Amino acid sequence: MRRLRDKAASDNTRAAHTADWEKFVRWCEGCGNTPLPAAPELLGWYLTEKSGELRPDGRWAYAPATMARWVATINKVHSLAGLPAPGRNETVRDLLRGIRRTRATPTARRTPLLTEDVRAIVGTMRTAATGLADRISERRDSALLLMGLAGALRRSELCGLAISDVTAHRADGLYVTIRRSKTDRDAHGRVVTLPYGRDPQTCPVCAYRRWREVLDVWDEGGRAAAAALLADTTDDLGDHHCRGLSLKTADPDRSLFRPVHRTGSIGSGVLAGQSVHSMIQRRARQAGFSPELVATLGGHSLRAGFVTQAVRNGATTQTIMTQTGHADERMVAIYSRHHAGLVGNAVTELGL
The missing domain is CATH 1.10.443.10 (Intergrase catalytic core)
Structure with missing residues (x-):
């Protein structure tokens, strides 16, 4: 049963969850608290402290998505132990929303190779x-x-x-x-x-x-x-x-x-x-x-280059998705907006 349950997630996902939980345990031990069970207030203080840490170059040390993954990991460990998940508390959810709003930055995307x-x-x-x-x-x-x-x-x-x-x-x-x-x-x-x-x-x-x-x-x-x-x-x-x-x-x-x-x-x-x-x-x-x-x-x-070049050459969204395997047309539109912004855009008809 344990072997089959381990296969529910990829090796990378399991490694990330293990690292996330060990990080939380070390923080709890450092401040004299018990990681399991963890109260919502304790998890809130953990996120608040980590959200203020900076890298040597002045950038934030942890992205909102990383901290959201921490919460998911901590919830998972508590659920497996038969304990209430602290991250489902509305206080913790509001804290994550606040971190996302104050850290709102554009998603970093790889430049396509045409x-x-x-x-x-x-x-x-x-x-x-x-x-x-x-x-x-x-x-x-x-x-x-x-x-x-x-x-x-x-x-x-x-x-x-x-x-x-x-x-x-x-x-x-x-x-x-x-x-x-x-x-x-x-x-x-x-x-x-x-x-x-x-x-x-x-x-x-x-x-x-x-x-x-x-x-x-x-x-x-x-x-x-x-x-x-x-x-x-x-x-x-x-x-x-x-x-x-x-x-x-x-x-x-x-x-x-x-x-x-x-x-x-x-x-x-x-x-x-x-x-x-x-x-x-x-x-x-x-x-x-x-x-x-x-x-x-x-x-x-x-992969980004394929989509971008295909859009520039007049391929339809459906034919692009046939090759890429995308299930959502919005993903193809993202490449079009960022790297082929004039294709199918009425701005080219303004005669400027």
Whole structure:
């Protein structure tokens, strides 16, 4: 029963709840109070004290959403112990409302990477790739960027892909199965189609083939086999090499995107989401993007880029949601307002 109940939440959620509760326990012990049970007044003082803490740069130490999560965690622990949840008291609720109103700030959103942005980043990577390690990481990163953009994929979805989740289709390109996602905790799954690209430089199917070639020979023959594959310095990217794609594998459950060490060695584990975030910023910096812009990029920039580019190119909300898996049209409208504000906007008809 305990094992099954643990699966009700993700590992990250459980870790966050544990950290939240331990933080509250330490605070209670420091001021001589009992954390379980905790009176609503005690929880109120806890939130009031934490809401006034600042970071070294003068910003608030904790966001209202973080403190609301603390309250939810404390309520959960009390409920599991058969005790009244202090956070459901109206006094605590009013306190959280007051914190939200005094801290009202715009949501920080990642800057989208549009098609031309990704084209520039991929082009720079391929030009600068000289040694074995550079060539291997370039193939992985090109596949990550182009498949992430074309599929409107979250970084967690990219990192969670296995070889068996990607199926080549002769007419359409690639069928990618997303087994679990942020909004699909019950793992119903969905299939995303990545089409053949017009330009071989940015074709997601070509990028996938180039990475799979390296991955397969590495798993079969190690560094020597990969070096032999990449020994040809004339990696022809002027033509498509993705039609009739049929890559077989003896281990379909291995991860598609894996860590690449600075020596060029390909790891056997799963690529971390933070590694995708860091890679995007590093590659954008190498492509000449300004430091200010690089700081606003991250793993979500590919998904945001898909929606923004699609809106700019005249795609309808419904066709966008077919690829992104959004269930609410308002989420698509957010990208449109922030990054494609003139599309479908009557202000363009004023004749100014």
